[in-house]
Amino acid sequence: MTPNNFLGLEPEHSHYDTSKVVIIPAGFEASTSYQQGTAHGPSAIIKASQQVELYDIELNTHFHTVGVHTLEALHFTKTPASKACEMLHEKTKTILKDHKWPIMLGGEHTISYGLFLALFEKYPNLSIFHIDAHTDMREAYEGNPYSHASILYLMRKKCSKTVSIGIRSMCEEEALYVKRNKVPVYYDYQTRNKSFSPKELFSHLTDQVYLTIDVDGFSPALVPSTGTPEPGGLEFYQSLDILKELFHEKEVVGMDVVEHMPIPHVVYGDFSVAKIIYKCIGYKYFQ
Numbered sequence: 001m002t003p004n005n006f007l008g009l010e011p012e013h014s015h016y017d018t019s020k021v022v023i024i025p026a027g028f029e030a031s032t033s034y035q036q037g038t039a040h041g042p043s044a045i046i047k048a049s050q051q052v053e054l055y056d057i058e059l060n061t062h063f064h065t066v067g068v069h070t071l072e073a074l075h076f077t078k079t080p081a082s083k084a085c086e087m088l089h090e091k092t093k094t095i096l097k098d099h100k101w102p103i104m105l106g107g108e109h110t111i112s113y114g115l116f117l118a119l120f121e122k123y124p125n126l127s128i129f130h131i132d133a134h135t136d137m138r139e140a141y142e143g144n145p146y147s148h149a150s151i152l153y154l155m156r157k158k159c160s161k162t163v164s165i166g167i168r169s170m171c172e173e174e175a176l177y178v179k180r181n182k183v184p185v186y187y188d189y190q191t192r193n194k195s196f197s198p199k200e201l202f203s204h205l206t207d208q209v210y211l212t213i214d215v216d217g218f219s220p221a222l223v224p225s226t227g228t229p230e231p232g233g234l235e236f237y238q239s240l241d242i243l244k245e246l247f248h249e250k251e252v253v254g255m256d257v258v259e260h261m262p263i264p265h266v267v268y269g270d271f272s273v274a275k276i277i278y279k280c281i282g283y284k285y286f287q
């Protein structure tokens, strides 16, 4: 039987003590605005990852040999957002203290704040690379400052070095915020026009980077499984080119993949997300 962890690894390659990578399943869901189901994102990604070949053609290696441990899923039953973030914050502090690389699977984007706090405490010079269809820079959404639509606003209050790509939807309040604060936002149409280079993107970042990926930043043709899909978006190889370069140029000290909402019997989005995470592990340790 396949072990129930990310990539379906035997204990030899998934024991906590010997693993460099730690997967944190954190299916928090509270303020999702349209469809429900992100709570089941982590388990769907983990299940799909067990079907991925462990040999990577591009890097010509079996990169799971770095060790990938999957933690027990964090359980949030009616947990308020601030408390859920605090739980993840504590969990991440331990992982960082043990010198491991955290990859958090959400859950709605709000939960990223717990991971971010732990990373920011350890790396005060942190910057944020943000892939998303939405800027998430509302001061609050429906009166809630812990909404998934406000997460970047919340993070930027502590850490203003951010770059966003894939953006193709925002409200006027966010447009004004971006303009007033000169926030580096690269819109999806600019990606299409190839009007900027990865080097330009990375010029806004410090050496240590936190990567936060809302899966709706990708094309719905690649990842249909998300609560608020937007036409357009990043394609698979285009995303890999950017991520490969990011991992090459910067020290990515932690990452998350959020807002994945599995669709019953339509599993290809689960596979896309699992494969992108898999490629990120390879780019971090083997390029």
Ligand SMILES: [Mn+2]
Pocket (backbone or CB within 6 Å): 132, 133, 134, 214, 216, 217, 259
């Ligand atoms: Mn989004």
